[in-house]
Amino acid sequence: xxxILAEIYSTILPAAPYVIAxxxxxxxxxxxxxxVIVTGQKRTEKQLAALEEAxxxxxxx
Amino acid sequence: xxxxxxxxxxxxxxxxxxDSALEVRALSKAFGTRKALDSLSFELxxxxxxxxxxxxxxxxxxxxxxxxxxxxxxxxxVSVLGCDIKEQPxxxxxxxxxxxxxxxxxxxxxxxxxxxxxxxxxxxxxPQTRVSELLAAVELTARRYDLARxxxxxxxxxxxIARALIHDPQLVLLDEPYTGLDPHASEIFDALLATQxxxxxxxxxxxxxxxxxxxxxxxxxxxxxxxxxxxxSAELDFASFSxxxxxxxxx
Amino acid sequence: xxATEPTPRAxxxxxxxxxxxxxAATLTPTATRxxxxxxxxxxxxxxxxxxxxxxxxxxxxxxxxxxxxxIVFGTALMQASAGFDVLPxxxxxxxxxxxxxxxxxxxxxxxxxxxxAALEGIMLVPLDRxxxxxxxxxxxxxxxxxxxxxxxxxxxxxxxSGSALAATFGLAIVxxxxxxIGIAGVGTLLATITVNTRxxxxxxxxxxxxxxxxxxxxxxxxxxxxxxxGEDMMATFGPAVALAAAYDVIMILVSWLLYDFIxxx
Amino acid sequence: MTEKPNIFDRLAPALLVLGxxxxxxxxxxxxxxxxxxxxxxxxxxxxxxxxxQVVTNKLLLSQKIFYFHMPVAVTSFVALxxxxxxxxLFLVKRNSHYDLMAKVATEVALVFILMTMVSxxxxxxxxxxxxxxxxxxxxxxxxxxxxxxxxxxxxxxxxDAERRATYAAAFGIIAFIDAPISLMITRLVxxxxxxxxxxxxxxxxxxxxxxLLLAMFGFFCLAFALYRFRLRQQTLKARLxxxxxxxxx
Numbered sequence: 001x002x003x004i005l006a007e008i009y010s011t012i013l014p015a016a017p018y019v020i021a022x023x024x025x026x027x028x029x030x031x032x033x034x035x036v037i038v039t040g041q042k043r044t045e046k047q048l049a050a051l052e053e054a055x056x057x058x059x060x061x
Numbered sequence: 062x063x064x065x066x067x068x069x070x071x072x073x074x075x076x077x078x079x080d081s082a083l084e085v086r087a088l089s090k091a092f093g094t095r096k097a098l099d100s101l102s103f104e105l106x107x108x109x110x111x112x113x114x115x116x117x118x119x120x121x122x123x124x125x126x127x128x129x130x131x132x133x134x135x136x137x138x139v140s141v142l143g144c145d146i147k148e149q150p151x152x153x154x155x156x157x158x159x160x161x162x163x164x165x166x167x168x169x170x171x172x173x174x175x176x177x178x179x180x181x182x183x184x185x186x187x188p189q190t191r192v193s194e195l196l197a198a199v200e201l202t203a204r205r206y207d208l209a210r211x212x213x214x215x216x217x218x219x220x221x222i223a224r225a226l227i228h229d230p231q232l233v234l235l236d237e238p239y240t241g242l243d244p245h246a247s248e249i250f251d252a253l254l255a256t257q258x259x260x261x262x263x264x265x266x267x268x269x270x271x272x273x274x275x276x277x278x279x280x281x282x283x284x285x286x287x288x289x290x291x292x293x294s295a296e297l298d299f300a301s302f303s304x305x306x307x308x309x310x311x312x
Numbered sequence: 313x314x315a316t317e318p319t320p321r322a323x324x325x326x327x328x329x330x331x332x333x334x335x336a337a338t339l340t341p342t343a344t345r346x347x348x349x350x351x352x353x354x355x356x357x358x359x360x361x362x363x364x365x366x367x368x369x370x371x372x373x374x375x376x377x378x379x380x381x382x383i384v385f386g387t388a389l390m391q392a393s394a395g396f397d398v399l400p401x402x403x404x405x406x407x408x409x410x411x412x413x414x415x416x417x418x419x420x421x422x423x424x425x426x427x428x429a430a431l432e433g434i435m436l437v438p439l440d441r442x443x444x445x446x447x448x449x450x451x452x453x454x455x456x457x458x459x460x461x462x463x464x465x466x467x468x469x470x471x472x473s474g475s476a477l478a479a480t481f482g483l484a485i486v487x488x489x490x491x492x493i494g495i496a497g498v499g500t501l502l503a504t505i506t507v508n509t510r511x512x513x514x515x516x517x518x519x520x521x522x523x524x525x526x527x528x529x530x531x532x533x534x535x536x537x538x539x540x541x542g543e544d545m546m547a548t549f550g551p552a553v554a555l556a557a558a559y560d561v562i563m564i565l566v567s568w569l570l571y572d573f574i575x576x577x
Numbered sequence: 578m579t580e581k582p583n584i585f586d587r588l589a590p591a592l593l594v595l596g597x598x599x600x601x602x603x604x605x606x607x608x609x610x611x612x613x614x615x616x617x618x619x620x621x622x623x624x625x626x627x628x629x630q631v632v633t634n635k636l637l638l639s640q641k642i643f644y645f646h647m648p649v650a651v652t653s654f655v656a657l658x659x660x661x662x663x664x665x666l667f668l669v670k671r672n673s674h675y676d677l678m679a680k681v682a683t684e685v686a687l688v689f690i691l692m693t694m695v696s697x698x699x700x701x702x703x704x705x706x707x708x709x710x711x712x713x714x715x716x717x718x719x720x721x722x723x724x725x726x727x728x729x730x731x732x733x734x735x736x737d738a739e740r741r742a743t744y745a746a747a748f749g750i751i752a753f754i755d756a757p758i759s760l761m762i763t764r765l766v767x768x769x770x771x772x773x774x775x776x777x778x779x780x781x782x783x784x785x786x787x788x789l790l791l792a793m794f795g796f797f798c799l800a801f802a803l804y805r806f807r808l809r810q811q812t813l814k815a816r817l818x819x820x821x822x823x824x825x826x
Binding site: 183 | 339340341342343344345346347351352355356359362363366367369424427428429430432433434435436437438439576
């Protein structure tokens with residue numbers, strides 16, 4: 001390979017892991033937040049169901 | 062709509078013309094979905110002694126703090142001695158005194174310094190004279206140069222009364238003033254109250270049903286932020302009042 | 313002392329009574345004239361100064377704490393070589409000292425207001441809420457300045473006596489003053505918030521340090537160049553002091569505007 | 578019980594999809610159409626012709642991080658602006674819903690600040706060879722992150738809902754004002770010990786600008802969609818809690 005071209009592209013390969021890591025980490029953080037929202041939603045729904053059940057039991061009495 | 066009327070009347074004229082100590086219209090206090098006070102309306106004549114009763118969390122203290130301009134209402138209007146608490150809070154503040162179970166004193170200032178501080182902040186015309194007069198009235202003249210920290214609970218409470226009366230308020234708000242007082246101290250407190258009743262209106266918040274009933278000319282019963290009863294105490298006897306209290310609280 | 317107490321003007325209406333029979337003490341009606349805002353400010357400031365003069369609570373605790381921080385600095389620098397010159401980092405060390413010490417003082421500045429709910433008593437007086445802020449912030453500025461006046465010579469004595477201070481070292485007073493005012497302003501607002509929270513001491517530090525970071529950065533830069541001197545010293549000193557002053561103005565203005573909401577909550 | 582569905586809530590899923598599409602497009606364009614930026618000059622005046630263009634500098638891949646880093650940073654700051662605006666609205670109107678909105682906006686801000694930090698860290702580790710340096714923008718974001726974390730610690734330390742809302746609103750406002758001052762001071766005050774090793778990028782060409790703008794707009798959509806989803810969940814939770822306390826007494 002042409003030494004000049006090698007020089008031109010010399011930082012590309014070493015940089016690649018960092019670029020990949022940067023993008024991966026960004027998406028990971030975003031994904032973590034989505035997970036927080038989803039688990040929060042699930043927990044709320046569960047509480048709602050429990051409340052409904054308790055209310056129904058109360059009415060039957 | 063009532064607010065427009067309040068605004069147009071000049072503060073001084075309104076105060077002079079006031080023939081009711083409190084005028085509460087549709088007062089509510091809510092945050093989020095929690096309602097601390099729910100649409101209260103009542104009117105208390107001047108010179109009256111109102112006792113506010115209710116269980117824990119009924120909104121007694123919240124109501125008192127709104128009357129004292131320490132908390133703001135969510136809706137409705139309140140006028141204290143003819144001054145609207147939203148439009149003229151400073152006018153209201155100049156006319157009320159507040160005594161709570163916490164003394165509002167600086168423990169590291171002497172009795173005299175504590176009173177002088179209050180007198181000067183309120184702008185009492187002759188602060189030194191006034192302070193001496195009040196110290197004599199609460200029988201603390203001999204202890205005037207002592208730190209408030211060194212006072213017993215009863216003495217502290219007496220000093221707190223002097224502090225609350227320093228600017229000659231026409232309405233005195235009392236928030237559980239008997240908390241932590243021994244029987245002797247609360248006797249003295251009662252006697253002191255009695256001497257002041259002729260010239261001022263009072264609002265008392267208390268757990269003690271009997272005490273409230275004995276002292277009051279008007280009774281107000283709160284239940285979960287709702288007005289359960291507002292009546293002159295002459296129209297009730299203690300048995301029916303306490304029955305009503307336990308019905309609402311227990312129910 | 314009490315035997316010669318002046319007879320009150322209103323004596324006739326105030327009969328002496330024994331504790332058991334608190335007889336009718338009809339008070340004479342009294343007139344009030346609302347004092348000017350500035351007078352109320354002076355009364356409140358005077359109250360804090362009088363309290364502090366009596367208990368010396370804040371000054372002693374801050375002073376001792378400052379000395380302890382100096383000891384920690386000394387330990388940290390002990391292992392450096394004999395000829396190690398502290399001067400290049402002196403500006404930073406001085407500000408670390410001031411920030412830690414002021415945190416301690418700010419935490420204390422509202423504790424006596426809460427002890428017996430005295431602050432509530434002040435709130436019941438017809439006065440502008442921002443007066444409370446200005447009086448408390450002024451008291452904090454004064455206390456901090458006193459502590460600085462005591463500890464900074466000590467800092468010089470312990471760390472800089474062997475260094476060649478630049479001729480411009482006197483200029484360091486400017487960032488010290490500007491920084492102290494900013495710290496007291498923002499700190500008073502935050503202390504009002506944190507005094508009502510769980511774990512108030514830690515929380516004040518958590519909120520305070522990042523918030524004053526810009527001020528700290530500018531003041532460290534200005535103090536360092538003032539101590540080090542050099543030809544282009546003014547190129548750093550000027551903008552640093554100007555920006556620190558701008559921070560003071562903006563932050564104190566915002567704190568002043570927000571204070572009514574905070575203290576009424 | 579049933580509330581009329583909010584227009585924003587109905588928009589949220591669409592915005593989420595749009596955001597995902599836009600950021601994906603930006604990602605692809607970023608690595609295909611946008612040219613590599615030029616770094617240090619080649620030694621010995623070396624040059625080469627690549628695709629009909631004369632190249633005299635090293636080409637940098639690390640700069641590709643910038644296409645997402647910058648939009649994410651801007652988004653986080655916009656989210657923080659929302660915190661401050663909702664804070665002001667709360668203090669004026671005293672409606673607890675504004676407090677909830679401010680809280681969720683701050684959450685989103687924290688997420689995007691973290692994304693900014695991690696991507697910035699990666700670039701910096703490669704370009705400057707260190708994990709940390711007190712560079713103006715880096716420092717500002719670090720301080721901003723601490724302020725936002727402080728905001729949540731503050732919220733957790735107060736029990737009374739109204740007081741919590743008031744304090745949080747005030748702190749949100751003051752933190753938002755503090756951030757630009759922080760950036761200004763760290764940039765304008767020359768620091769003796771650490772020279773500012775910040776390279777101002779020369780203007781971006783159109784093929785570079787397109788993915789950048791796409792990413793920016795995409796992240797705005799994503800942030801807003803996430804904000805609405807979270808807000809909806811938190812509102813529901815608040816109503817549920819109120820219902821529970823009402824039933825208890």
